[in-house]
Amino acid sequence: MIEVHLYGGLRRHAAQAGPHQASVAWVDLPEGTVAQALARLGIERSAVSNVFVNGRYDAAPWERRVRSGDRVGVFPADMRLLYV
Numbered sequence: 001m002i003e004v005h006l007y008g009g010l011r012r013h014a015a016q017a018g019p020h021q022a023s024v025a026w027v028d029l030p031e032g033t034v035a036q037a038l039a040r041l042g043i044e045r046s047a048v049s050n051v052f053v054n055g056r057y058d059a060a061p062w063e064r065r066v067r068s069g070d071r072v073g074v075f076p077a078d079m080r081l082l083y084v
Contacts, residue, residue: 002027002037002066008076010048013041031067034058038074049080 006014006023014023027037034051051061052073058064066072075081 001068002029003071004037004041005071005073007074008079010043010074010076013043033062034064034066034072035062037066037072047076048074049077050075
């Protein structure tokens, strides 16, 4: 399972979407890409601004390989981060 942490408006794709709860979705994908994991949650690329994989920022995340046990953090387009 891939652990996907969702922020802002993307929280609606998690079972617990409240502002005072961790909005985590679990994706049953033994191995694949960030794009495949987010597609399983119904999240379109245009809705995403920043992605972190295992705590590290990824400037080009869509084809990044992920596997069971990885953690992915996803921020929506309206919460764009300036990461330097």
